[in-house]
Amino acid sequence: MSVKIATKTQVETVLDKYDTFLFDCDGVLWLGNHLLPSVVETLTLLRSHGKKVIFVTNNSTKSRADYVHKFEKFGIKASSDEIFSSSYATAVYVDSILKLPKDKKVWVLGGSGIQDELKLVGYESIGGSDPTYNKELDLDDPESPIYHLDPQVGAVVVGLDTKINYFKSAVTMQYLNNPEIPFLATNIDSTYPHKGLKLPGAGTCVETIACASGRKPLTSCGKPNPSMMDAIVKAHKIDRSRSIMVGDRLNTDMKFGREGGLATLLVLTGIETVQTLNQLEKDVQPTYYSEKLGDLFELLQ
């Protein structure tokens, strides 16, 4: 059974056992634009104890640089190399695993975060946030990009695009008619919590393209993909046995931590409840749970 963190001694044990703390962001640090209680204090506490903190998010619409700004707005200090977004994980995958030649371009159905991260590892991308595509598909226009596919495109990346439309989907599908062009997903979360609503997540964009093209993505680069954990372990030289993943979702965050060989801490400020926790089989229970992340700070006082 998961241990509930409810006493000062338990917090001290956690601080003693782990050197590295990985955090999901939305539902753990904040909910939409609302910072959760005692989060800044908890992160300050961890840093003052010499702990390494790393932020891991499946939101691909932002780059790591965008995330640094978002953290600043909440009064949280974080550097770019402490942040792992699915946009970054995808760029790393294209570069290190796909080994796409640098003279090839990437067609993106998704936000600017993906394009910014691809650019940092040396790839030109097209599509994405280009306003050319923010209109209806016009098959009567001989100049339409649907008739002029770029022969330099060597990979297709699909993530959450909150401006997705039929035109973009139709062009993405044409690129995937070529079976030589790999199809990558940044992540496959079905929903995207925003401003108190559940909105369509990256998974809906991926499913549209999978159905149209008759192809499944080669991989989904974000959580819970173990290649994202491998990249984090390698970049920060962390000891998995002395690391803990903190998150609010069982099927992404907790799975990601557990299968990556880390301890896990579920917080109940996001998706899950005590009820969903109690329904779990013993072997997939998180190591710990707490009402909120801020309890680590508050219980120590």
Added chain:
Amino acid sequence: MSVKIATKTQVETVLDKYDTFLFDCDGVLWLGNHLLPSVVETLTLLRSHGKKVIFVTNNSTKSRADYVHKFEKFGIKASSDEIFSSSYATAVYVDSILKLPKDKKVWVLGGSGIQDELKLVGYESIGGSDPTYNKELDLDDPESPIYHLDPQVGAVVVGLDTKINYFKSAVTMQYLNNPEIPFLATNIDSTYPHKGLKLPGAGTCVETIACASGRKPLTSCGKPNPSMMDAIVKAHKIDRSRSIMVGDRLNTDMKFGREGGLATLLVLTGIETVQTLNQLEKDVQPTYYSEKLGDLFELLQ
């Protein structure tokens, strides 16, 4: 094995055995805007022999009235009651099987054909081709329809919407948060052949909403759904044993005919080839195949 229709005698046998001819349209009568050879002559021949002809299409973007105009443009005479579109099949399903009360509205993600057919059976629909939704989702607008769901909506219909965007998907998803509201698909074809291209089909719109809402459609009303065949048999009082379904797709048209207890004729002017035909198990082989529908006329000369 399927019998290839290649002689005058074989055509005479077909004319002798069947009183009712059901036709898929795209890939059988025409390809996009291009009428296929000897189609008008074949239909005239069948009518002159006293055969009943019925047209069955999964394209839900048009109503039956729209189809009559499309037939006229090709010089084919057809009346509204000879046409069964998935838009009509969906309206019949909402009315006769779902028995949705007439004071309820239907939220439509799809084209005007669905709305026109719903109106004919007495339902008001919203969404659909309303230009209000042809823009980006604006969560900062307190007047956005996403915050003002219509409490009269009692069903959601999803079909092909060539103007689909994130705003429409997000609103559709909000209606489906209510588990009491049934979710219907007009059809689930993954692709939509148009102007020589393969474009995203109704199935891609359905998959988007299924992923976002975590729900599967209650049913898909078009081919190969047997309830569409039941409606045709009932409306035209046809004898299934003396009827034949003509189509270009194995997984919709031929399945629809075979499982509906009809003979089947595959034409090779659309999706399938002799190769795909030869790969079939014996029990799913169509009764007949021919290079094109017009062979029925040409071989008789």
